[in-house]
Amino acid sequence: MKISEASRKSGVSVKMIRYYEAIGILQPIDRLENGYRLYSDIVVDDLKFISRARNLDFSLETISALLSLWRDKNRSSSEAHTIAARHLQMLESRIAGLQEMAELLRSLITCCPDDDKPSCPILDCLAGKPAGGDNQVMATRSE
Amino acid sequence: MKISEASRKSGVSVKMIRYYEAIGILQPIDRLENGYRLYSDIVVDDLKFISRARNLDFSLETISALLSLWRDKNRSSSEAHTIAARHLQMLESRIAGLQEMAELLRSLITCCPDDDKPSCPILDCLAGKPAGGDNQVMATRSE
DNA sequence: CCTAGACCTTCCCATCATGGGAGGGTCAAC
DNA sequence: GTTGACCCTCCCATGATGGGAAGGTCTAGG
Numbered sequence: 001m002k003i004s005e006a007s008r009k010s011g012v013s014v015k016m017i018r019y020y021e022a023i024g025i026l027q028p029i030d031r032l033e034n035g036y037r038l039y040s041d042i043v044v045d046d047l048k049f050i051s052r053a054r055n056l057d058f059s060l061e062t063i064s065a066l067l068s069l070w071r072d073k074n075r076s077s078s079e080a081h082t083i084a085a086r087h088l089q090m091l092e093s094r095i096a097g098l099q100e101m102a103e104l105l106r107s108l109i110t111c112c113p114d115d116d117k118p119s120c121p122i123l124d125c126l127a128g129k130p131a132g133g134d135n136q137v138m139a140t141r142s143e
Numbered sequence: 144m145k146i147s148e149a150s151r152k153s154g155v156s157v158k159m160i161r162y163y164e165a166i167g168i169l170q171p172i173d174r175l176e177n178g179y180r181l182y183s184d185i186v187v188d189d190l191k192f193i194s195r196a197r198n199l200d201f202s203l204e205t206i207s208a209l210l211s212l213w214r215d216k217n218r219s220s221s222e223a224h225t226i227a228a229r230h231l232q233m234l235e236s237r238i239a240g241l242q243e244m245a246e247l248l249r250s251l252i253t254c255c256p257d258d259d260k261p262s263c264p265i266l267d268c269l270a271g272k273p274a275g276g277d278n279q280v281m282a283t284r285s286e
Numbered sequence: 287c288c289t290a291g292a293c294c295t296t297c298c299c300a301t302c303a304t305g306g307g308a309g310g311g312t313c314a315a316c
Numbered sequence: 317g318t319t320g321a322c323c324c325t326c327c328c329a330t331g332a333t334g335g336g337a338a339g340g341t342c343t344a345g346g
Contacts, residue, residue: 003322036322037323048271052268054303070270080265081252081263088249109231118219123209126199126209126213127191203332289345295341296338296339300336301333316318
């Protein structure tokens, strides 16, 4: 099949399919005489693999490693385990960071009168004014 | 003060200070005769404001709006409220997405034998094999 | 007076994953 | 023989950040 069908079947955009090949995640794809790429079902499976891994927010570099593992029938599950565990840890620390932000933001939003007057704890906090509560965005307290 | 001192006082890198000016978040900075930028304490405060807002993951575009509001003594707190509420919503949906990923990943990691044999539910899941449990990464189920 | 070093400037490039679009080739159907 | 749906490559843009080159400026020490 040609690239647009591979795209349709895999859910990966035509642009990205070519890109994955260009950066070496996909082996070089066979070409027809006119230069058109020819995709096998196996490559479509690789594309689905990539798509699922992207949905778990793995980087393309990591996905490349995972795909190699998948293709390697002599792999150890511990290798995939290690990669996944490291990624999970990163996800968790990102979640923690975002939650901290969200919590502070929520408290500021709750305090904000949301009216037509200028006084606003949200802006005060960003400006470093010690607000009424213990809201304080961690920052740059170098002075 | 010159740029490196402004950087030290604000916690914003020299590169970024220049960048913020270049994209118009900061007003054009006064120059000495030799072309060196001259920073006032007020601009340092702006930089701290930006830094705190970045710590809450506001985009520079949004920060530009917040900074304008902060400078506008005729603002309504509702304007900041709206911006912050929209941002909070975005943070929350990102958290939810990451948590979904983390949860699936955790369950896969738990199932993975983590040994020297090739069988691995993590890779199976990425490859679309319906694993033992109900682990299934949402993807591309177009066939 | 000269030099070393610590600044400052601008400009270009790289990141990461993704998309847009130009300019041009190929092929099938009508 | 043209139209339209494909395909190709190449360049550019995103957002926030850093790296580094090439070159100007200023100050302190010899």
